[in-house]
Amino acid sequence: MSTGPGTTTSSPVRPRLATSLATPEVGWTTRADVIVVGSGIAGLTAALRLRRRVPRVLLVTKTVLDSGSTRWAQGGIAAALAPEDSPAEHLDDTLVAGVGLCDEDAVRALVTEGPARVRELVSLGANFDRTPEGEIALTREGGHHRDRIAHAGGDATGAEISRALIAALEAVRGDPGIEVLEHALVLDVLTAADGTACGVTLHVIGEGSRDGVGAALGRAVVLATGGIGQVFQSSTNPREATGDGIAAALRAGAEVADLEFVQFHPTVLWLGQNARGQQPLISEAVRGEGALLVDVNGVRFMPGVHEMAELAPRDVVAKAIVRQMAATGSSHVFLDARHLGRDFLRRRFPTIVNALSGHRFDLAEDLIPVAPAQHYHSGGIRVDAVGRSSVAGLYAAGECSCTGVHGANRLASNSLLEGLVFAHRIVDDVSTRISHGDLPQREPSARPGPAGLLPATARVKIQRAASAGPGVIRTAAGLSATAADLARISSGVPVEVPAGAQKLDVTHGTAEWETMNLHAVATALTASAALREETRGGHYREDFPAASEKWLGRLVARLNPDGELETRFAALPEGKL
Structure with missing residues (x-):
């Protein structure tokens, strides 16, 4: 159904959805001033800075410290570091990529504060690639009109940033003001009687310092849990990216926004129709250095699609590839980097060269089969300029958040910068509020609404439904079918689990809880994609192929106390377009 600005909408x-996960009773409790969930660039930055600003911080991560999405970032981190570049130009490129939906104030904060934050990474020990003159080497990626992408190890930027931040954290591990809890899946955000966030429940997965399900209570909670890639059959995201933060925030009553804007990376190694899970990414930086896209007939097709050809924004390239695949009856196209030369490719892209070699492809000699796969999520937990969500005491940063920076489509390499800049902003706000007594510790209260659990076997059904509905190309019929499939899956969710119910088998609990999170995110994403009847950025509706000014705003969703998903349209304020 269609909607208009300012209206409240819903499906018929x-x-x-469940408003909490069905879990065993809490067996242990710990306390901290601030609980940070996630160990990517946003979570690590927040925890390191909070350690110097509040008495006690607890950092919780799902597996080990370096397992998040940050370490997989190949291309780099964007910032106006060159003398000939400027934050204003970076802002312009970001707004163009966001196709009218960026929050300009948020983007201005990103591009203005970004250069200093990147230089702080250098002072922390991050080793970016350098020019012969000793300056940070910069390259260009799709959507950028300047060379402003700082990279490390050629194509291992995320790994180097992660290494530097983890080294800084390890140096203070003995500090009683910070605790790191690894192998811990956060289950739910705890809320007080007034709805304020006051901690989390979490499950230590076998190797942590505590056993089973516990509670961590805090004055504030910062979610930095990464993306939603495992909602789909094929993604560049690590296997841990199951939308845990967004799902937990939804269950706590927080607003989410822009869920329909999913970025599908154009050039992911095509490994056949049956490939599942995390797929090898071939960075946009390869095209930035001059690689070309050709179809199965050897025809280059991007120059006729966009003035920037292979360096057009990612949504443009991904859709062009899908159309070319359909026109040629093929399941992939090819990336051609052969003319760049073996020595250059090995020096500039050692990680990609080695990864391709493992699949028996030679970047210097072979045409590389590629196809779009889910890569990044521009939406997430709706937050303001300092990272506050609509639930008091709950913050979000990085890919699980929606700051408005990305709008309908993320500009290449803005993601690491967003996590870095807004983590700093969150720390400033949280620490100030704690020092002023504005964030007292509250005690958790039981939430109304159903608790639930799904069998792990439902994951494949969820992924198949999400890939068929809110995939690269969307239609009303496809989205309706996905919504029906997801509703059938949820009909098996046991709800209203009574107090004192038989203890769940926590040995297999992680897979079931992750499946619940995937289902919640897929359901909300599908609902938003069905409501937005236009094509914009990462949201492509084949039945509504044009953008419409009517849709210059965000779709905001939340669960009401009964677990019903409510969606409203929020027009962008004047001056934000």
Whole structure:
């Protein structure tokens, strides 16, 4: 159904989701001033800075410290570091990529504060690649009109940033003001009687310092849990990216926004129709250095699509590839980097060269089969300029958040910068509020609404439904079918689990809880994609192929106390377009 600015919308039958996960009773409790969830660039930055600003911080990560999405970032981190570049030009490129939906104030904060934050990474020990003159080497990626992408190890930027931040954290591991809890899946955000966030429940997965399900209570909670890639059959995201933060925030009553804007990376190594899980990414930086896209007939097709050809924004390239695949009856196209030369490719892209070699491809000699796969999520937990969500005491940063920076489509290499800049902003706000007594510790209260659990076997069904509905190309019929499939899956969710129910088998609990998170995110994403009847950025509706000014705003969703998904349209304020 269509909507207009300022209206409240829903599907004819509102999807109903659990407002908490069915879990065993809490067996232990710990306390900290601030709980940070996630160990990517946003979570590590927040924890390191909070350690100097509040008495006690607890950093919780799902597996080990370096397992998040940050370490997989190949291309680099964007910032106006060159003398001939400027934050204003970076802002312009970001707004163009966001196709009218960026929050300009948020983007201005990103591009203005970004250069100093990147230089702070250098002072922390991050080793970016250098020019012969000793300056940070910069390259260009799609959507950028300047060379402003700082990279490390050629194509291992995220790994180097992660290494530097983890080294800084390890140096203070003995500090009683900070605790790191690894192998811990956060289950739910705890809320007080007034709805304020006051901690989390979490499950230590076998190797942590505590056993089973516990509670960590805090004055504030910072979610930095990464993306939603495992909602789909094929993604560049690590296997840990199951949308845990967004799902937990939804269950706590927080607003989410822009869920329909999913970025599909154009050049992911095509490994056949049956490939599942995390797929090898071939960075946009390869095209930035001059690689070309050709179809299965050897025809280059991007120059006729966009003035920037292979360096057009990612949504443009991904859709062009899908169309070319359809026109040629093929399941992939090819990336041609052969003319760049073996020595250059090995020096500039050692990680990619080695990864391709493992699949028996030679970047210097072979045409590389590629196809779009889910890569990044521009939406997430709706936050303001300092990272506050709509739930008091709950913050979000990085890919799980929606700051408005990305709008309908993320500009290449803005993601690491966003996590870095807004983590700093969150720390400033949280520490100030704690020092002023504005964030007292509250005690958790039981939430109304159903608790639930899904069998792990439902994951494949969820991924298949999400890939068929809110995939690269979307239609009303496809989205309706996905919504129906997801509703059928949720009909098996046991709800209203009574107090004192038989203890769940926590040995297999992680897979079931992750499946619940995937289902919640897929349901909310599908609902938003069905409502936005236009094509914009990462949201491509084949039945509504044009953008419409009517849709210059965000779709905001939340669960009401009964677990029903409510969606409203929020027009962008004047001056934000």
